[in-house]
Amino acid sequence: MTTILDPTSERTIVERERLARPASLEGLTVGLLDISKPRGDVFLDRIEERLVGIGATVKRYEKPTFAKPAPVDLRHEIATECQVVIEALAD
Amino acid sequence: MTDPTAPPLPDGIVVIVKRECETCQMVVPVLRELAASVELHVYTQDDPDFPGDPAAIPDSDLAVSWFHDIETVPTVIRSRDGAEVARTVGWAREAWEELTGVDDLGGDLPPMRPGCGSMSVDPDLVDELRVRFGRSTLSSRRIEVAAAEDEFEMMFARGWSDGLPVIPPTEQRVMAMLEGTSRAPSDIVATIPPNLDQINVEKVAISAVMAGCKPEYLPWVLTAVEAACNDEFNMHGLLATTMPVGPVVVCSGPGTRAIGMNSGGNALGQGNRANLTIGRALQLVVRNFGGGRPGEVDRAAHGNPGKLSFCFAEADDTSPYGTLAVEHGIEPGVDALTVFAGEGPQGFVDQLSREPEQLAASLAMRLQAIQHPKLILMFDAIVVMGPEHARVFADAGWDRDRILWEVALHLNQPGADLVRGAHGVAEGVPEAFADAESLPKFRPGGLMLTYAGGGAGLFSQIIAGWVNGDKGSKPVTRAVQY
Numbered sequence: 001m002t003t004i005l006d007p008t009s010e011r012t013i014v015e016r017e018r019l020a021r022p023a024s025l026e027g028l029t030v031g032l033l034d035i036s037k038p039r040g041d042v043f044l045d046r047i048e049e050r051l052v053g054i055g056a057t058v059k060r061y062e063k064p065t066f067a068k069p070a071p072v073d074l075r076h077e078i079a080t081e082c083q084v085v086i087e088a089l090a091d
Numbered sequence: 092m093t094d095p096t097a098p099p100l101p102d103g104i105v106v107i108v109k110r111e112c113e114t115c116q117m118v119v120p121v122l123r124e125l126a127a128s129v130e131l132h133v134y135t136q137d138d139p140d141f142p143g144d145p146a147a148i149p150d151s152d153l154a155v156s157w158f159h160d161i162e163t164v165p166t167v168i169r170s171r172d173g174a175e176v177a178r179t180v181g182w183a184r185e186a187w188e189e190l191t192g193v194d195d196l197g198g199d200l201p202p203m204r205p206g207c208g209s210m211s212v213d214p215d216l217v218d219e220l221r222v223r224f225g226r227s228t229l230s231s232r233r234i235e236v237a238a239a240e241d242e243f244e245m246m247f248a249r250g251w252s253d254g255l256p257v258i259p260p261t262e263q264r265v266m267a268m269l270e271g272t273s274r275a276p277s278d279i280v281a282t283i284p285p286n287l288d289q290i291n292v293e294k295v296a297i298s299a300v301m302a303g304c305k306p307e308y309l310p311w312v313l314t315a316v317e318a319a320c321n322d323e324f325n326m327h328g329l330l331a332t333t334m335p336v337g338p339v340v341v342c343s344g345p346g347t348r349a350i351g352m353n354s355g356g357n358a359l360g361q362g363n364r365a366n367l368t369i370g371r372a373l374q375l376v377v378r379n380f381g382g383g384r385p386g387e388v389d390r391a392a393h394g395n396p397g398k399l400s401f402c403f404a405e406a407d408d409t410s411p412y413g414t415l416a417v418e419h420g421i422e423p424g425v426d427a428l429t430v431f432a433g434e435g436p437q438g439f440v441d442q443l444s445r446e447p448e449q450l451a452a453s454l455a456m457r458l459q460a461i462q463h464p465k466l467i468l469m470f471d472a473i474v475v476m477g478p479e480h481a482r483v484f485a486d487a488g489w490d491r492d493r494i495l496w497e498v499a500l501h502l503n504q505p506g507a508d509l510v511r512g513a514h515g516v517a518e519g520v521p522e523a524f525a526d527a528e529s530l531p532k533f534r535p536g537g538l539m540l541t542y543a544g545g546g547a548g549l550f551s552q553i554i555a556g557w558v559n560g561d562k563g564s565k566p567v568t569r570a571v572q573y
Contacts, residue, residue: 001237002235002242003234003236003261003262004234004242004260005234005260005262005265005297006231006297007231007294007297007375007380008251009290009380009381009382036562064561065562065563066562067557067562067563067564068325068328
């Protein structure tokens with residue numbers, strides 16, 4: 001019998017349940033995260049119009065670059081200020 | 092002896108022998124003389140009945156030999172309070188007499204005769220012994236492959252392969268791999284994206300075994316992992332991007348020749364174990380330890396074959412303009428590597444330019460096209476210049492700076508030619524640059540020069556980069572840590 005060594009990090013992944021989907025966005029604060037891809041702002045401008053139209057408060061955020069994960073501070077800021085977040089990925 | 096599991100030496104004179112060794116057979120009468128006058132303990136490695144008189148203690152598992160670093164038989168050790176005080180190896184009358192305090196030993200024997208190799212350093216046994224006695228140093232989970240299971244298929248099934256077979260990382264192989272570095276297996280090397288766990292030397296060694304590395308490649312693999320897995324190089328971004336980029340590893344220094352890397356003909360191609368497996372080991376670390384797999388965090392639209400491995404050596408011993416590592420601040424002659432976020436190589440053919448001005452203009456024309464002729468400043472590039480092209484510049488006395496300067500002169504385009512819509516092509520620079528008189532293709536330092544390839548062929552290769560600088564990836568150069 002061959003014994004081999006595990007090449008993985010051997011980490012046990014913690015599964016976190018998603019929050020329940022809100023029945024309505026009215027009165028909620030929605031964060032819009034622009035990942036800094038070209039024209040992502042065009043998409044998010046339109047989304048903002050629609051959200052404000054149905055009574056949501058909108059806050060805008062931007063990643064410094066699309067090529068790196070969002071900084072921890074930015075993620076924390078969004079999590080503490082918003083109930084819902086939409087991320088724009090498109091070119 | 093620092094290892095707590097090491098068998099202690101009995102006090103007195105300890106001699107380690109094996110029957111297979113003629114010198115050991117020759118000194119048997121001496122051992123009888125010693126047995127009569129000192130507290131003698133003879134350990135025998137192979138035949139427990141050798142030498143018979145005096146009787147020996149079998150060192151069948153070679154524990155005594157291993158832990159007391161016996162490299163030659165016979166070895167004579169004087170021991171007091173369980174600790175070694177003095178030792179001599181082979182047969183040398185004076186040394187034996189001085190060590191044992193007994194005069195006139197082996198009167199019929201020649202004054203000296205070299206010994207033989209200890210079984211504990213036999214190349215056929217040493218890997219097994221390392222596992223047997225060094226087990227406690229490895230902390231990775233052991234996975235038993237059932238007798239009816241094929242270990243190669245099992246590793247494919249677990250998703251540990253990049254598509255090609257990987258070598259099973261047995262304890263023996265990983266222990267042997269770890270001999271390639273002076274670093275402890277528990278030393279932390281880097282934090283590996285995308286899952287961001289810290290990897291230690293042992294886990295890198297496991298991937299190096301799987302990739303097919305030899306132990307002497309391990310310092311290069313460790314350095315490549317360190318160079319690639321940090322915010323500056325941004326391996327996470329390389330993984331997540333839809334562009335076809337991966338870490339390109341450019342090595343230089345005398346160590347590249349010591350481990351047999353190829354910087355000559357087919358340097359970017361197949362057939363060289365060190366080139367191929369060092370680059371592959373880095374990618375296996377990212378895949379298996381970091382969790383970066385195609386279709387998951389790796390979102391490449393096409394990828395490129397270099398994502399299996401893209402690693403080569405510069406011919407720094409013959410380079411007319413030094414190395415990329417030196418350009419990045421490493422002292423000449425120091426083993427070093429640069430990681431670059433690059434695509435697969437693309438050709439540059441110019442078989443007619445014999446003057447450096449012509450060749451510089453020609454190369455610039457080709458470089459303008461990387462990613463898109465109308466996109467500028469976003470992407471770096473490495474030119475792997477072949478010897479026949481480099482000679483055109485070298486014969487004219489152009490050094491690295493001069494070549495880069497002259498090429499750059501031809502890489503300035505008016506904004507009107509690059510702006511979106513110009514020449515009927517939508518792609519290009521934003522409208523704001525339309526009136527710019529002259530726009531460079533590359534940011535300062537963004538065009539890099541290396542030297543490799545076969546001696547025949549008026550060709551060079553270009554490795555185009557990914558989003559550069561703070562927004563994407565910067566090339567990272569590190570000296571190799573042994």
